Amino acid sequence: MKKAIIIDDEPLARSIVKEYLAFYPQIELAEECSDGFQGVKAIQQHKPDIVFLDIQMPKINGFEMLELIDEPPAVIFTTAFDEYAIRAFETHAVDYLLKPFSRERFSKAVDKWLEQKGAAQQKAATDSLLESVAQSPSQSDRIVVKTSGRIKIIPLHEIQYLEAADDYVKIFTSEGSFLKKKTMNYFEGVLDPKLFVRTHRSYIVNVQQITRIDAYEKENQVAILTSGIKIPVSKSGYVKLKSVLGI
Amino acid sequence: MSTSPLSVPKFRFIFAACWLSWCILLALMLRSFGLLWDEAFIDSAISNIILMLACLLLINTFRYYLPRRERYGYILGMCGTISVVWLFLTRALLLLLLPDEYRNFYGDSIYIRLAFGFLILGCMALLSVLWYTLKEQQQNESRKLEAEKLAKEAELFKLRQQLHPHFLFNSLNSINALIGTRPEEARQMIHQLSDFLRGILKKEENQWVSLTEELQHLQLYLDIEKVRFGHRLSTSVGTDESSREMKIPAMLLQPVVENAIKFGLYDTTDTINIAIDATAENGQLIITVQNPFDPSTSLPQKGTGFGLSSVKRRLYLLFARTDLLETQAKGHLFITRIKVPQQ
Numbered sequence: 001m002k003k004a005i006i007i008d009d010e011p012l013a014r015s016i017v018k019e020y021l022a023f024y025p026q027i028e029l030a031e032e033c034s035d036g037f038q039g040v041k042a043i044q045q046h047k048p049d050i051v052f053l054d055i056q057m058p059k060i061n062g063f064e065m066l067e068l069i070d071e072p073p074a075v076i077f078t079t080a081f082d083e084y085a086i087r088a089f090e091t092h093a094v095d096y097l098l099k100p101f102s103r104e105r106f107s108k109a110v111d112k113w114l115e116q117k118g119a120a121q122q123k124a125a126t127d128s129l130l131e132s133v134a135q136s137p138s139q140s141d142r143i144v145v146k147t148s149g150r151i152k153i154i155p156l157h158e159i160q161y162l163e164a165a166d167d168y169v170k171i172f173t174s175e176g177s178f179l180k181k182k183t184m185n186y187f188e189g190v191l192d193p194k195l196f197v198r199t200h201r202s203y204i205v206n207v208q209q210i211t212r213i214d215a216y217e218k219e220n221q222v223a224i225l226t227s228g229i230k231i232p233v234s235k236s237g238y239v240k241l242k243s244v245l246g247i
Numbered sequence: 248m249s250t251s252p253l254s255v256p257k258f259r260f261i262f263a264a265c266w267l268s269w270c271i272l273l274a275l276m277l278r279s280f281g282l283l284w285d286e287a288f289i290d291s292a293i294s295n296i297i298l299m300l301a302c303l304l305l306i307n308t309f310r311y312y313l314p315r316r317e318r319y320g321y322i323l324g325m326c327g328t329i330s331v332v333w334l335f336l337t338r339a340l341l342l343l344l345l346p347d348e349y350r351n352f353y354g355d356s357i358y359i360r361l362a363f364g365f366l367i368l369g370c371m372a373l374l375s376v377l378w379y380t381l382k383e384q385q386q387n388e389s390r391k392l393e394a395e396k397l398a399k400e401a402e403l404f405k406l407r408q409q410l411h412p413h414f415l416f417n418s419l420n421s422i423n424a425l426i427g428t429r430p431e432e433a434r435q436m437i438h439q440l441s442d443f444l445r446g447i448l449k450k451e452e453n454q455w456v457s458l459t460e461e462l463q464h465l466q467l468y469l470d471i472e473k474v475r476f477g478h479r480l481s482t483s484v485g486t487d488e489s490s491r492e493m494k495i496p497a498m499l500l501q502p503v504v505e506n507a508i509k510f511g512l513y514d515t516t517d518t519i520n521i522a523i524d525a526t527a528e529n530g531q532l533i534i535t536v537q538n539p540f541d542p543s544t545s546l547p548q549k550g551t552g553f554g555l556s557s558v559k560r561r562l563y564l565l566f567a568r569t570d571l572l573e574t575q576a577k578g579h580l581f582i583t584r585i586k587v588p589q590q
Contacts, residue, residue, distance in 0.1 A: 009512075010417065011477040016424035034479075035516045056413075058516045059544070080416035099420035142544075153544045 002114075003030045003046055007039040007062070008054035008078065013099065017052050017078070020106040027110075036065035037151055048073050050113060055079045060151065063133045064144040066126070068151065070181060074122055076109050084136045092129040094122075134190040143171065145178040152178060156195070160209050161231055162187055164202035174227070197244050199223060199237035207244055251310050252378045253303075269367075270295045282352065286345055293344070294337045298364060301329050302371045309375040313383065322372050330364040414471075414505075415440075421475050436474055443467040450497040455590075458525055458532065459491050465500055465523075472508055480512065482521045489527040495534075495587050496565060499558065503536050503583055506554040510581060511538035532587040540581045555583065 004027050008014045014032050021029060030046040033039045035058045043051065053075050055062040063085075066072050077096040079085055089096045095109050116122065133139060143154045154173060163170045168179045169187055188198045198204045205223055212224040213233065221233035223241070233241060252258045270291050277287035305325070314321045334357070342350060418440050425433035446464045450456075462484060469482045504523065511519040522537040555572065562571040566588055575582045 009479075010421065010475050012421040012424035012475065013417070015428065016420065019424070019427055037516065056513065058513050059541075080420060081412040099416050100423040101420075155544070 002027045002049040004028065004050045004052065005031050005033065005039070005042050005046060005048040006052045007033045007036070007042075007057070007065070008052070009034050009057045010054075013054065013078070016100075017106075020103050021052075021110075023103070023107070024110060036060040036062070036068075039065050040068050040146070040151065043069055043073065050074045050076065050110075052076050052078055055082055055085050060144050060153065061139070063130055063136075064139060067130055067134075067180075068144060068146045072123065072126060074113055074116075075126060076113065085133065088129055088133050088136075092125050092132065094125050094129050131186060131190065140190075140192070143180065145171065145180050147178050154178065156191070157206075157208070159196075159206050160225055160227060160229065161206060162196075162204040172229075194244060197237070197241050199231060199233040199241055201234065203231050203237075205231050205241075207241075210245075213238075213241070250382070251306060252375065253306060266295065266299055280352070280356075282349075286349060289344060290341060290349075293340050294360070297333055297337050297340075298367060301333050301364075301368060305329065305368060305372055306375045309372070309379050313376065313379050322376065323369075326365055326368040326372050330361060330368055333364050333368075334361050411505075417475055418471055425474075432474070436471060439467050439471050443471065447498070454497045455494045456497045457491070458486065458493050458495055461495050461497065461500055462486070462523075462525075464498075465504060468501065468504070469521075476512060479518050480508070480521070481518065482523070484523045486525040487527060490525045490532055493527060493532040493587070493589060495532060496561070499561065499585070499587070500534065500536075502554045502558050503534075503585065507536045507538035507581070507583065509554075510540055514540045514544070530589055532589065534585045534587070536583045536585075538581050539579050540576070542576060542579065558585075 004021060006014045006017045006021075006029065008017070011034070014034075018029060018032070021027060027050070030048055031042040033042050037059065039051075039053070042048075051073050053062045053066070055077060056079070057065075060068075062077065066075065075094070077085070077089065077094065078099060078101070079096060080099040086096070086098075088094075095112060097105060097109055141156050143156065143159070145152050145154060154171060158173045158175075160172045160174070162184070163172065164184045165179065167181060169182050169184060171178045171180060184198070184202065184204065187196075187204055191204065195207055196204050197207055205225070209225045209227070210223050211226050214222050214224060216222040216232075219235060221238050221241075223231045223233050225231065253262060273295065274287045274291035277290055278284060282290065308325070337360075338353065338357075341353060418436070422433050422436050422440070425436060443464070446467070466484070469484075473480050473482070500523075504521065507521050511521060517539070519539050523534065524537075525532065525534045527533070555574065559569070559572045562585070563569055568588075571586045571588075573584045575584070
């Protein structure tokens with residue numbers, strides 16, 4: 001028996017998926033969720049095999065919700081109209097259903113998933129999809145993190161700097177630091193290079209937070225933030241910083 | 248301002264080649280009239296260097312000022328003046344450099360020199376005018392194409408906006424779901440959606456309607472949204488007696504309310520109430536639309552960017568005023584306030 005979860009903020013949109021899903025006795029509907037917060041909880045609790053996920057939802061969208069899950073399940077996205085997302089699905093070969101969809105179209109997507117064996121391959125496709133949509137207009141001005149069971153939305157301008165921490169990246173704001181399971185390279189690629197500069201192998205700094213750059217031993221520099229924190233700047237990082245600051 | 252013909256490498260090469268051959272030709276010609284080789288070359292070189300400078304001056308002048316068709320006399324006058332100046336300059340230089348016997352020869356040839364100079368400058372002027380006129384035409388053409396392209400894109404964008412694709416497809420999806428379980432409601436929603444779409448098609452951009460009429464149309468939209476979002480969305484519409492018959496540009500409220508619903512529904516996970524209130528104040532129609540939002544995660548000034556800029560623009564086009572739409576964040580409430588002056 002396989003387990004499924006439906007996440008959509010419109011009750012009727014959930015009911016049509018439920019109706020179509022009833023034709024698959026081998027799939028059990030574990031839970032229905034009306035937003036991303038419930039979605040994260042339900043996925044952790046039930047460990048579903050498949051999730052039917054809407055994109056435009058309150059507070060955090062479908063993509064942001066997936067980012068919060070360590071081992072994301074297989075996903076079939078459902079959306080009505082979002083040019084950006086549809087383009088992303090097509091380039092990353094991730095399955096999606098355009099609302100309103102027919103039972104035939106729904107079955108095609110589910111059958112394809114049932115026959116699929118390469119779970120790792122699908123996970124890779126989802127990961128690269130998330131990376132590319134992180135730069136979409138609706139998501140590019142914030143980062144969503146999970147902190148001791150709570151979900152926090154950090155607007156980008158509140159970030160002071162990011163620091164590498166093993167498999168995670170620590171995001172520092174005036175309220176403290178938050179962990180996100182991503183790489184420094186991921187953030188370097190996703191954040192606007194005019195606002196965030198990788199000054200060091202382990203540091204990315206919000207340029208607007210820098211008040212001073214001082215010389216430091218052996219050709220190295222150190223950037224001093226408004227909060228007084230000192231961030232190491234490597235030789236190549238200094239070159240990048242100078243070109244962004246126009247000095 | 249167009250680019251000079253000499254900015255094209257090919258033309259620069261042709262210009263230099265013509266100039267060089269003309270130098271040699273003139274020297275040979277002078278030699279055949281009995282001048283010594285060195286005299287002939289000095290004469291030719293000095294005359295032609297100054298002539299070249301005069302040509303460059305001419306080309307550059309037309310770059311900044313292109314005479315209209317009826318002012319071709321100006322070109323002639325300019326060529327004449329430049330040739331005379333050129334003549335006297337070369338004369339002064341040549342008499343300084345060359346022996347006295349040469350003076351007579353120069354005196355004899357002065358009219359021929361003037362004629363040559365005028366001819367060459369005239370040709371140059373004609374070519375430049377042709378070049379710059381052609382350039383100007385090309386620029387006009389591409390500007391026109393660009394303007395047409397922009398207009399077409401704007402029209403397409405407007406059409407797409409009017410269709411509300413996100414709203415339309417989601418509504419169809421809701422209907423699809425209702426058909427199986429509650430066919431009567433599905434039928435009702437189809438009628439509401441049809442009336443709403445018909446209203447959009449019927450209304451013209453600059454048509455004025457009464458507030459009651461505008462609110463009736465808006466109610467269709469609100470009812471559809473309520474079916475879509477179920478218990479999460481509730482609305483309240485309040486009008487005072489005197490405001491009901493006041494006039495409002497058709498479809499002005501639609502994007503404001505759409506913005507409020509989107510903002511309210513996607514910024515919180517709770518149930519939300521959208522409150523629309525209309526009053527009459529000093530002969531003006533005042534409409535406020537309120538929606539809840541979360542001040543900790545969204546910036547109020549960003550909320551105005553959603554769909555309100557087009558409303559602001561429309562009000563500006565109608566009344567030439569920028570103060571008719573105001574937004575305000577009050578705790579957890581976002582308030583949009585519109586003033587509609589009565590005509």
